[in-house]
Amino acid sequence: MPLIFRLDVVLAQRKKTLTELSAAVDISLSNLSILKTGKAKAIRLSTLESICQYLNCQPGEILEYTDDHNPSKP
Secondary structure, eight states, X not given: OOEEEOHHHHHHHTTOOHHHXXXXXXXXXXXXXXXXXXXXXXOOHHXXXXXXXXXXXXXXHHEEEOOTTOTTOO
């Protein structure tokens, strides 16, 4: 999948745990774990907004696009 979730990196940078994030944004640990491991197929914008608000970050810090379908690009 060309989108990479970097939630684990942002959490570590902010010295926050998944449990703290779950409690703060009222999203289940299992759903956050799916995001953290990159197994999510979709994310609601309201969920992304809540996460960014709590972690004081931009969506681009959590999501990264890679063009893994075109290996000739640097």
